[in-house]
Amino acid sequence: MNSISIKNLSKEFDKFKLDNITLNLKQGTVLGVIGENGAGKSTLIKLILRLLHKTSGEILVFDKPLEQNETKIKEDIGYVSELTALPSDYKPYYIDKVFKKIYPKWNSDEFFKYLDKFKIDQKKKFSDLSRGMRAKLSLATSLCHDAKLLILDEPTSGLDPVVRNEVLDILREFMLDETHSILISSHITSDLESIADEIAFIHNGKLLFHQSMIEINENYGFIRCTKEDLKNIPQNAVYATRDDLFGIEALINPKKISTNMDIAPANLDQIMLFLTR
């Protein structure tokens, strides 16, 4: 079963187009969406949540068309937005008062348990909460209604490493249930490397690739060499190169190279850097 199936999804704006995206998020997996700022990650997420209206294509969530089953489907979705923005005098316990009437499976005890765990004062004004606290509050909200799918738009952006690690631990705990899935967008690729099973790379509104972490590790390698060394590598094995002071850096496909070169595994940052040049 797929938690999300997207087929030929397009969305046109005046100066930007999310173009013909096709990808699936299988149940029990974490799909990380990477791309530079403005690549279309948030647009994709907003289309899945119908905060934006698609120009064309099809979106199925839990194998059901989104348009016809929107409210039913959203009962099982937890959403954490990039900007957790609430009015300055909004207090965390208001969230419980409001959402317990909206989500049929809302669990108030669990919500307050999370607030305690995250050390969030439920009567503190939203403006007095730190950025990390706001992110955790948003996460607590998304976890308290028995969601099967979490959609997270840059949840760790602007957080310090300690809080980021705590957030990732909560997500790992969420994934202990095999029926759960996560779609997470981030440009902090190290976070995704530690949690994602699959990566979708969006660049200028187009899907460059959608591969599992295993495939990425097999298909992408990084070498530093001289121009002469590079000539010995088959051209179809080189994705992209970059000149630096000491020679050439290249993103290559290790499977297509037979020579004994010192190939390091490429991380997502390097892949992003080389493929978006």
Add this chain to the structure above:
Amino acid sequence: MLSACRSDFYLMKSTVRLYLIVQVLMICFASVSNSQYLYLFYPTLTSLVVSINLNNQTTSGGFSGILLSSPISRKSIVIGRYLFILLFSVPIILLSSLIMFIAGDATSYETIRLIIICCTIIITMQSIFTPLSYILKPNYLNISFIIICFVPSVIFLLLKPLLERSNFNIENIILTIENIYNSLTTLSIILLVSLILLAISMTISIAVFKKKEF
């Protein structure tokens, strides 16, 4: 629908609390100065201000996105907004009118007449402003609020000398307004018309909000 109304209430909780405190002071002041106008002017005005504030809070704060990601339909959110404004303003009008009547500052006939007039104003203004709040950006909405509330009176003041110089009988207009003001039947019909306007406004708001992107 009630959930959306509840959500709007919590968004505006501290603002509502502040308005209520000011209204209590206004009632005390109105009672001392025996002014029917002071009893009811403030709650009528605040219903509009609350509506505009609420729109600013939801759009600028990004709360709409959070609400729309939950299992609540866009239609319910819009109806909840109308419901919140009416549930906020009409009880205050009723309560202020009751205090005005008990304090002996108005007869029962005057009280009923004023309740109908204030409710008509609130419903009509709500019918105009809510669809505009979904169509216009917050800044433009604030400008439209000023235009709709103040420009007619400015135009009237500018036209008054012209009308007086011509043969136009301004007394007749004032007499007609007085007749309407004194007739409960006519006022009730106008209230009914404003309710029809509210239904039309709600339909327009739902259609606009369904197409809106966040």
